[in-house]
Amino acid sequence: MSNYLPPEYLVRIDEGRCRRCGECVRGCGFGTLAFAHGAWKDAMSVFKHDQGDLQQVLARIKENVTDRVVADHHKCVQCHYCVSHCPEGAVSVQPNPLAYRGNHHWRPEYLKNIWRQANTGGMVLTGAGNDKAYFSYFDHMVLDACQVTNPSIDPLREPMELRTYLGARPDGLELEPGPGPRGAVLKTRLAPAVRLDTPLVFPAMSYGAISLNAQKALARAAKACGVVMNTGEGGMHEDLYPFADWMIVQVASGRFGVNPGYLRRGAAVEIKIGQGAKPGIGGHLPGEKVDEGVSQTRMIPVGSDALSPAPHHDIYSIEDLSQLIYALKEATEYSKPVSVKIGAVHNVAAIASGVARAGADIITVDGFRGGTGATPLAIRDHVGIPVEMALAAVDDRLRQEGIRNHVSLVVSGGIRHSGDVAKAIALGADAVALGTAALIAMGCRLCQKCYTGNCSWGITTQRPHLTRRLDPDRAAENLTNLIRGWSLELKEILGALGLNAVESLRGSRLRLRGVGLPESDLRVLGIKNAGV
Amino acid sequence: MVPAAASCTLCHAARLPRTSAAAATISPAGRNRCRAVAEHAGRPGALKKVGEEMREGMVRIPSGCAISGIMSTKGIRFNGEAITRSIACMHERSNGLGGGFAAYGIYPEYRDLYALHLMYETPQARVDTEENLRRHFNVAQSELIPTRPLPQIGEAPLLWRYFVRPVREDGADGLWEDDDYVTAFVMTVNREVPGAFVFSSGKNMGVFKGVGYPEDIARYYRLEEYEGYMWVAHGRFPTNTPGWWGGAHPLGVLDWSVVHNGEISSYGVNKRYLEMFGYCLELQTDTEVIAYLFDLLHRRHGIPLDLVCRALAPPFWKAIDRMDDRERELYTALRRVYGSAMLNGPFSVIVAFQGAMVGLNDRIKLRPMVTGKKGDLILMGSEESAIRVIAGDLDEVGSIRAGEMAVARLEEGVVV
Known part of the structure; x- marks a missing residue:
């Protein structure tokens, strides 16, 4: 049956341009391109049909077999590695124009998945984030700007502040008269916090899901930009120890790589409860991606699947979470903030409120567009809610409860540009995490095949000949550039809003307007319609 | 607690927990x-x-403005003519759609009583309010606020004042400070009694305001007949026609009054921050936000006044990073904890309360503010001319720098 599945993409080689250098053949992580395969068939057909003599066949083979690049279209995932690396511009990839009988309900993707499952009896796996055409609230919100009555501020000429602290804050400060500055001595001792020079972070992407080189790039960029990355649930490779001050260490249900040294090393500790791409289910690292390095860092055997359980086996209720939070605080001697990451689900506001009351210092809310290394397609595409809605609801609830200041809010899940960042901050986020965008900056083309471990770009793979392509310095530079670019744009947006510090945008729903949103959605988002 | 009567709005308000510093x-x-x-x-x-x-509260109305303030640090009382001359000098900074004054030390004979100034738009409003008022307060005096008919002043609401003392027979003494009790009453009336608005509620002080040019408002209220040791004034240039007397400035609660020139670009953040602490921002004005922020930080959290100013218009991180350890720790804490209280955007503001007047400018000085000194007089204003028109030969004159403040206080031992 599998042969009946038509290829999704067609790879075309321009014979006239191709100079047979083999860059594409070596480059494809999925084995799509090869010398010879088609030419060999040609030669055989000469032998069969033309009754040609053996000398003639060998001549044909010599002439063609090693000298033509042919594609097995079925294997192409449209990652563009071949296209990007062909020095002659001879490779192109197109969607297979094969026509299906038009059917709005039974679209080709559903037919193909049914065929796949009829063949294998398995779950359809996928990577990256939800790609379905769900409504985007980001695309239906617009930001304000100053005109006349309050002046805009020019970030090229005036200071513009993006510095952000992640951590718990008290409701107020206690000061007492004394010999301090301005005759006041600070009595309140502030809880530990993570300082960010710009309100952006790299979210959890584990060593295992992504390559060590990709993590090195993230770590170097985080240090260079004064932000943080997150180890994900795969532990911390010792090569990254020098960057530990710019890394949040994650504790997930599999507890991979967790030990006291790991906890104390990071800038903060994050408990992963859920993930936007797959709320309610655990991690899936296929054995193919567990090589020596991953094995040692995660403390599991080489080649074994690393399947972290859906719930933490010591957290079956909110009070259990509280115990783990305080266990981690004890383990780190209350020197680091503890973050809790939850997927955006229907009841996210109440959950976040519980998490805040359980003692978390930071809450990360991951929306349904959030990425993953591997998840069942059925979960990725159909579970969870948009991060805009989740964020608005969480921020509202925490304010209603009067505990918004007790936690910092980080949101992630499909943040595409600085406009999304600004809108998220105006909805109430303290900082915004960019995961998929960071991978894209390193070369990712969103082929969604992360779970195969074949990533041609060397990002979501552990195969040495693929991972070595990703130069951590070069990729770190790309990431640094991206953070810098978005930060500059954020400053422009703040300036246009007449603000010179990002905290003056945080939660300012008044500076957002909805365009084309129904009343019910405006109410959840807490914003007015444009023109009002 | 206040006895529960279904019609009593204050009783509902009384369910609010008492506001105490950090935990409120x-x-x-x-x-x-x-x-x-x-x-x-x-x-x-x-x-x-x-x-x-x-009107205010229904929409947000940006305004340009003139502000002015005079204080005698020796507590010497003088009538409203000087402040009227000062604000009139900046006539073109307002457009006749709002003017007002706050005067301190004008009711020495009632100095221990709360002076409530009310606007009534309907006779029923007065009936409803007074019913509430008499349930919760002893009313020592109830009278019309004297006015002088003027062609420049259009239709005015009924302006009434009461000198009152809270009735504490409800056993609420242990739960409510007098100030909180009065604040709750003011908020309740303003929110829930149709056609009534309390625009002044401090002791030994009063706010006088309305729709018109400030100099006309002064004559209308016969301010030359009052004597106070401190006066602040406001002339307003709103971008549309509020036409409502309650929307004029100064705004404030208890003996706090705020006059303000600017537009707070961070209004939305500040508003939602204050709401978390139980404040209801009814008027959608920046001035209200400033008044409540001072109330929260200074009165409830006990932050010293000059540090309140530093929290509202904080130094830049670049400057904080250069400070010595102790100072850096303090300012970092202020910014981390009170980041949402930061007033961002253009403003110059005068905040006055019994015994002190504080001038504050925004972080990058986007609005003018000049201060001067002449003998025991401290003067502040949007323009130097507004100061010089009162005292030509000033002892000192200067601008408040970006993010800085000027404080005028009564001298030690002066009683007003």
């Missing part, structure tokens, strides 16, 4: 009510004040 939050019931009222107010046909959808 508002009960869910109180918050929901706040929202319900806001939604109620936003519905056509259910407006608090009938038929005026464009």
Whole structure:
């Protein structure tokens, strides 16, 4: 049956341009391109049909077999590695124009998945984030700007502040008269916090899901930009120890790589409860991606699947979470903030409120567009809610409860540009995490095949000949550039809003307007319609 | 607690927990009510004040302004002519759609009583308010605020004043400070009694304001007949026609009054921050936000006044990073904890309360503010001319720098 599945993409080689250098053949992580395969068939057909003599066949083979690049279209995932690396511009990839009988309900993707499952009896796996055409609230919100009555501020000429602290804050400060500055001595001792020079972070992407080189790039960029990355649930490779001050260490249900040294090393500790791409289910690292390095860092055997359980086996209720939070605080001697990451689900506001009351210092809310290394397609595409809605609801609830200041809010899940960042901050986020965008900056083309471990770009793979392509310095530079670019744009947006510090945008729903949103959605988002 | 009577709005307000420093939050019931009222107010046909959808509280109205303030640090009282001359000098900074004054030390004979100034738009409003008032206060004096008819002043509401003392027979003494009790009453009336508005509620001080040019408002209220040791004034240039006397400035609660020139670009953040501490921002004005922020930080959290100013217009991180350890720790804490209280955007503001007057400018000085000194007089104003018109040969004159403040206080031992 599998042969009946038509290829999704067609790879075309321009014979006239191709100079047979083999860059594409070596480059494809999925084995799509090869010398010879088609030419060999040609030669055989000469032998069969033309009754040609053996000398003639060998001549044909010599002439063609090693000298033509042919594609097995079925294997192409449209990652563009071949296209990007062909020095002659001879490779192109197109969607297979094969026509299906038009059917709005039974679209080709559903037919193909049914065929796949009829063949294998398995779950359809996928990577990256939800790609379905769900409504985007980001695309239906617009930001304000100053005109006349309050002046805009020019970030090229005036200071513009993006510095952000992640951590718990008290409701107020206690000061007492004394010999301090301005005759006041600070009595309140502030809880530990993570300082960010710009309100952006790299979210959890584990060593295992992504390559060590990709993590090195993230770590170097985080240090260079004064932000943080997150180890994900795969532990911390010792090569990254020098960057530990710019890394949040994650504790997930599999507890991979967790030990006291790991906890104390990071800038903060994050408990992963859920993930936007797959709320309610655990991690899936296929054995193919567990090589020596991953094995040692995660403390599991080489080649074994690393399947972290859906719930933490010591957290079956909110009070259990509280115990783990305080266990981690004890383990780190209350020197680091503890973050809790939850997927955006229907009841996210109440959950976040519980998490805040359980003692978390930071809450990360991951929306349904959030990425993953591997998840069942059925979960990725159909579970969870948009991060805009989740964020608005969480921020509202925490304010209603009067505990918004007790936690910092980080949101992630499909943040595409600085406009999304600004809108998220105006909805109430303290900082915004960019995961998929960071991978894209390193070369990712969103082929969604992360779970195969074949990533041609060397990002979501552990195969040495693929991972070595990703130069951590070069990729770190790309990431640094991206953070810098978005930060500059954020400053422009703040300036246009007449603000010179990002905290003056945080939660300012008044500076957002909805365009084309129904009343019910405006109410959840807490914003007015444009023109009002 | 206040005895529960179904019609008594203050009784509902009394369910709010007493506001005490750091731990102050508002009960869910109180918050929901706040929202319900806001939604109620936003519905056509259910407006608090009938038929005026464009007034403060219904929409946000940006304004340009003139401000001015005079104080005698020796507590010597003088009449309203000087401040009127000062604000009149900046006539073109306002457009006749709002003017007002706050005067301190004008009611020495009632110095221990709260002086409530009210606007009534309907006779029923007065009946409803007074019913509430007499339930919760001993009213020592109840009278019309004297005015002088002027062609320049259009239709005015009924202006009434009461000198009152809270009745504490409800056993609420242990739970409520007098100030909180009065604040709750003011907020309740303003929110829930149609056609009534309390625009002044301090002791030994009064706010006088309305729709018109400030110099006309001064004559209308006969301010030359009052004597105070400290006066602040405001002339308003709103971008549309509020036409409502309550929307004029100064705004404030208790003996706090705020006059302000600017537009706070961070209004939305500040508003939601204050709401978390139980404040209901009814008027959608920056001035209200400033008044409440001073109340929260200074009165409730006990932050010294000059550090309140530093929290509202904080130094830049670049400057903080250069400070010595102790100073850096303090300012970092201020910014981390009170980041949402930061006033961002252009403003110059004068905040006055019994015994002190504080001038504050925004972080990058986007609005003018000049201060001067002449003998025991401290003067502040949007323009130097507004100061010089009162005292030509000043001992000192200067601008308040970006993010800086000027404080004038009564001298030690002066009683007003």
